[in-house]
Amino acid sequence: MDRTRTKSMLASGATAGAELAVFAAVATTAAGPALAFARWLIGVAGAGLGFALNRRYAFEPTDEPKRRQGARYLACSVSAATLATGLFAVVMRGGG
Secondary structure, three states: OOHHHHHHHHHHHHHHHHHHHHHHHHHOOOOHHHHHHHHHHHHHHHHHHHHHHHHHHHOOOOOOOHHHHHHHHHHHHHHHHHHHHHHHHHHHOOOO
């Protein structure tokens, strides 16, 4: 496995660990729609962390502006967080 892929996987693992830790803490006090919203918010925040870690440590610098890269990454991440939260809500309701 090449260095870039290894660094990216480490960044993703760190991001997932941070998301899980925050979600576990929130899950002790929130329920229902508040828990689903927290799940979504944590997913979006985790995506921001993942972008920052990957851009800084995993991938080679490019000429593309950070703002453009970040906007594209944010759009994908919000979509992914929304889909994951929808699935989470279905499972929590017992429909999964």
